[in-house]
Amino acid sequence: MPATLRDVAELAQVSVRTVSNVVSGYEHVSERMRQKVLRAIEELDYRANPVARTLRTGRTGMLALVVPEIAVPYFSELARDVIDAAAAFGYRVMIDQTGNDHERERQLLRGDDRTMLFDGILFSPLVTKAELLEMRGATTMPMVLLGEHEFDGRYDHVAIDNVQAARDAVAHLIAIGRTRIAAIGTQPDEEYATPLQRTAGYEAALAEADLESPPGFTVPAARYSRTDGYEAAAALMSRSPRPDAIFCFSDLLAMGAMRAVFDAGLRVPDDVAVIGVDDIEEGHFSRPSLSTVSLDTPFIAREAVRRLTARIEDPEVAAEEVIAEHRLVVRESTAGGE
């Protein structure tokens, strides 16, 4: 049985008030009292019960990070940065995966989960804008959205300029002389914001150069996995005309796509240039190394945590949208020979 505040008070012959003061670092405690209390704490190996404290103060000191899948490098790298940023603000992070499961997302948002032991949510959602709107007022919990959902003034929001990012990637492919540019990562059935915006950027860049996307050159990918990228690119390689470049909506798709190009007996970038989005570490060392649009994940994490903690302090602060920078990173997969 762990020692309680009362036990300490008894042993030290003081009131619980005094013990509490010492524990929470209250200023006005006489040195003699403090010493007595500290000795008792030491002797009983007392440690404050965080649950009781939480019940009283209403703060758990914990944030939830909700992502589709933690094993996806982009999300695990984001999680690393979020955990670090949260630590700097005195918070810890619980991670939940929705596993691309809409219902799970809704549950979390509705807040009817039985174990919501956290003060706020960092949410990287799949849900469409319509669904987000539909949840209006559903949850009272402070929340910051990560990703590219359109800002509607209700939620804090750390995003990137997704259309422009896609546009930059495709413009680069055009600049190196490619004309038959395919895209992998559209969503066939759902109206997710990210793929829609990246598709828009892709089309805008093509239009700007008076190019077009032949039928079958935009390929859906359900889960943005390496396997999805592989299968999509394999299909593209058997088309005629064959694409001479592929814009993948994520680096992970690109890793699979590059492998499919090689397995089709072709070379990257000579026969087919490949570019992704995210700038995951895997792409630095792959062969060829992967050109990409780099997102400033540490900034995104820091900004998101900053906004969220501010809202936890004061739920009335106005929602803000922050746009994180992105920049084109040219590596071997769109450059000269390997």
Next chain:
Amino acid sequence: MPATLRDVAELAQVSVRTVSNVVSGYEHVSERMRQKVLRAIEELDYRANPVARTLRTGRTGMLALVVPEIAVPYFSELARDVIDAAAAFGYRVMIDQTGNDHERERQLLRGDDRTMLFDGILFSPLVTKAELLEMRGATTMPMVLLGEHEFDGRYDHVAIDNVQAARDAVAHLIAIGRTRIAAIGTQPDEEYATPLQRTAGYEAALAEADLESPPGFTVPAARYSRTDGYEAAAALMSRSPRPDAIFCFSDLLAMGAMRAVFDAGLRVPDDVAVIGVDDIEEGHFSRPSLSTVSLDTPFIAREAVRRLTARIEDPEVAAEEVIAEHRLVVRESTAGGE
């Protein structure tokens, strides 16, 4: 202000006891009462306060997973499996990274952290055996160790046979005719269990084949990152005689090592065969795909959560050691031409 049990009781004109019964699914509640209560709950949009419940029951429903770095693929894939396994047992997972920081590990183990809102710890530690022993009795919190620390009967423990895993990897390199086999991943200054055991397996396999490891053929790597692997392999490539195979203590090291081999103008596996340990997904799609020793991570996760929840239920159950299977997976990096 969220509604409380008392509010519901008042509105439904029943006692809090009855409301609590309904909420927690107690059997013996008359249908009339139940309906009244449910209506009131609906009307007030009542949701139980998990903190209060926790204070009362002593259970948070949360486990902590402590890893060196969540962005390392092996750990993010492990985290995915742990989160899934925990969900199956009704728990959620808080993730903490120690960032290779010993002090942080010790803090967690000592349990003097102020926000320990969890029922047990899954701990994938760096600490050496001596340090673990030194912490005897330091924490009363249920804990399961992940990884290859020697079992001393005090902690539950899900491990792999590390020596044998290394041995299998190196034996495979020997079987395909390699004789100058280097190793990357020793720890120069620390007595961590994992690198020591893998080194032992490496040496055992060599000895068995009457081979030896020339001076400079075992290269340390501080953080098991791709960069570490790259640098270590780059150094190896400039030695003479040059190794014709490299056993990397992790797949991530191997990814960096392969890249270094190519950058030295050599081929994998023709000039230098490369094998890792972990079987991360990245290795399925890399070029060449990576031979490795596959660890059964889903099993490890499930087993660890099972042991931990059992210990949470009954702190007195005897500690057990479970050894997870491993198996050699031969891919392109140790097979015929690319």
Next chain:
DNA sequence: TTGTAAGCGTTATCAC
């Protein structure tokens, strides 16, 4: 400066 006591919102122990 320190003590007393009233909660925080549940669950659980009594009675009835």
Next chain:
DNA sequence: GTGATAACGCTTACAA
């Protein structure tokens, strides 16, 4: 089957 009511361990008015 249901109603009072006492904890759970802490923080914090309010008093002294």
